[in-house]
Amino acid sequence: MNSTNLETILEGRRSQPHQLIEVLQDVQDVYGYIPKDVMGIVAKELGVPLMEVFRVAKFYKAFTLKPRGKNVITICTGTACHVRGSQLLIDQVQGQLRLKPGDTTKDGLFTVECVNCVGACALGPVVVQNGSYSNHMTPGKLRRAIDKVQGKKKEESPHA
Numbered sequence: 119m120n121s122t123n124l125e126t127i128l129e130g131r132r133s134q135p136h137q138l139i140e141v142l143q144d145v146q147d148v149y150g151y152i153p154k155d156v157m158g159i160v161a162k163e164l165g166v167p168l169m170e171v172f173r174v175a176k177f178y179k180a181f182t183l184k185p186r187g188k189n190v191i192t193i194c195t196g197t198a199c200h201v202r203g204s205q206l207l208i209d210q211v212q213g214q215l216r217l218k219p220g221d222t223t224k225d226g227l228f229t230v231e232c233v234n235c236v237g238a239c240a241l242g243p244v245v246v247q248n249g250s251y252s253n254h255m256t257p258g259k260l261r262r263a264i265d266k267v268q269g270k271k272k273e274e275s276p277h278a
C-alpha cells in the first residue's frame with residue numbers, strides 16, 4: 119500500500135463521514151480496487167464504522183474488493199444481450215482463460231466480469247474491454263481480442 123497516495127486522498131476529508139463515497143472512488147482510482155487494510159484506515163479517519171465502509175464498497179458496482187487484471191472484460195448479460203447469445207461469450211472466456219466471471223487470471227492479465235446492462239441493448243451482445251465497447255460480439259471475435267492481448271499471432275489461413 120502506498121501511504122503517500124492514501125494520505126493525499128484523505129487530506130482535508132478526515133472526520134467527514136459524508137465524504138465516504140468520494141474517498142472510496144479515489145481509492146478505487148489509485149489502487150484499482152478497495153484493499154481491506156485501506157477500508158480500515160478510511161473508517162478510522164472519516165469516523166465511519168468499518169461495517170458501513172464495507173457495505174458501501176460492496177454495494178456499488180463501481181467498487182471492487184479484489185485486485186483486477188490489466189485488462190477488464192465486461193460481458194453484458196442483461197436480457198437483450200442474453201437472448202442474443204451472451205452465454206456463448208461467457209463460455210468462450212471460461213474455456214479460453216480458464217476462469218469464471220468475477221475472477222482474474224493468475225498472471226494478472228485478465229479480469230472477466232458480467233453486468234446486467236451497459237445501455238446499448240439494440241447492439242447486443244455487448245462486451246466492454248477496458249472501457250471500449252464492442253457491439254454484436256461473437257465468440258470468435260472475443261477469442262481474437264483475447265489472443266491479441268496475449269500477443270498471439272493469428273495464423274494465416276485462406277478459410278479464416
Ligand code: FES
Binds near residue numbers: 197235238239240
Ligand atoms: S442488455 Fe446488454 S446492453 Fe442492455
